[in-house]
Amino acid sequence: MLNLIKFVPMSFLGALARFASYLAKWSNASIYRSICTNLMLVRPFMDKDERDRLAFTALQNQLISTLDSAKSWAMSPEWSIAQIKTVHNREILERGFANPKGLILVVPHIGTWEMMNAWLCGFGDLTIMYKPSGNPSLDRFILSGRERLSATLVPTDSTGVKAIFKTLKSGGFTVILPDHVPDKNGGEIVPFFGIPTMTGTLTTKLAQKTGCALVGLACIKGKDGFEIFCYDLTDPNLYDKNDIIATTALNNSMQMMINEHFAHYMWGYRRFKTTPFGENPYLLPFDDLQAQIKSYKIDKNKENP
Numbered sequence: 001m002l003n004l005i006k007f008v009p010m011s012f013l014g015a016l017a018r019f020a021s022y023l024a025k026w027s028n029a030s031i032y033r034s035i036c037t038n039l040m041l042v043r044p045f046m047d048k049d050e051r052d053r054l055a056f057t058a059l060q061n062q063l064i065s066t067l068d069s070a071k072s073w074a075m076s077p078e079w080s081i082a083q084i085k086t087v088h089n090r091e092i093l094e095r096g097f098a099n100p101k102g103l104i105l106v107v108p109h110i111g112t113w114e115m116m117n118a119w120l121c122g123f124g125d126l127t128i129m130y131k132p133s134g135n136p137s138l139d140r141f142i143l144s145g146r147e148r149l150s151a152t153l154v155p156t157d158s159t160g161v162k163a164i165f166k167t168l169k170s171g172g173f174t175v176i177l178p179d180h181v182p183d184k185n186g187g188e189i190v191p192f193f194g195i196p197t198m199t200g201t202l203t204t205k206l207a208q209k210t211g212c213a214l215v216g217l218a219c220i221k222g223k224d225g226f227e228i229f230c231y232d233l234t235d236p237n238l239y240d241k242n243d244i245i246a247t248t249a250l251n252n253s254m255q256m257m258i259n260e261h262f263a264h265y266m267w268g269y270r271r272f273k274t275t276p277f278g279e280n281p282y283l284l285p286f287d288d289l290q291a292q293i294k295s296y297k298i299d300k301n302k303e304n305p
Helices: 002-007 010-026 030-042 048-074 077-083 090-097 113-123 136-146 158-169 202-210 243-260 286-303
Strands: 084-088 103-106 126-130 151-155 173-176 187-192 195-200 213-221 226-232
Touching: 002 048, 002 136, 010 030, 010 048, 030 048, 030 286, 048 077, 048 113, 048 136, 048 213, 077 084, 077 113, 084 090, 084 113, 090 103, 090 213, 090 226, 103 202, 103 243, 113 126, 113 173, 113 213, 113 226, 126 136, 126 158, 136 151, 151 158, 158 173, 158 202, 173 202, 187 243, 195 243, 202 243, 213 243, 226 243
Parallel strands: 084 226, 103 173, 103 213, 126 151, 126 173
Antiparallel strands: 187 195, 213 226
């Protein structure tokens, strides 16, 4: 049934996503509540009406990106490549590919990152980590789409890490989405938009051990197709042996990218599971959470004038 999406026009998918966003807001669905909570965490002093408008826009963008990703899995790689209309600062990406020590493409959950995969495979053999969702039908659908690419899929465990390390050592490249919530033994708690947050160390450990290039990518849907934005991630702290320093630099780099496309970030993802506001801020009533956040940020500003 999922494969039938290949016959559905993109314009209809967009209309369907926008309709679903109204239903999600009206029913106060989990994804909408998560977006509202995340925006309270990162923009606590924003006017409530403005934040509500931003939350609804972010919800629409996330649902549109989800359906566009599904469309890309159902279609051929050539179709996905044809959707890429503009590449900003392409020379940054080309410099990264020229690095003999390999390249990590740092891809936070901004826009429709799945649309880039076929295009990136045109630069060589791509290694991608893949973690099953737990839904067998969905997993088969996603895997069938990704297996049509000239890419190597590796698991999100030690064998996958070893495969990526080997790829980089041979001068190859990989894509890592570094804003997933890692296991506690795979991350450090460092600020992300001012909130102490569990952040994965895989990207920076690989960079420190290999000396590979780091390039940030975002894929945003425009009026005439998709645009790719390339970012030169050259902060030397990204290669620091101290995990706190390195992951802080990584979060700062991601913030820079996200701020340019703020409403296109996947704010429905529950990134802030470990914060000063208890084990799970997504379970707190909005008024209580907002009061705690404002108090925390005011105190932090007093400590760091």
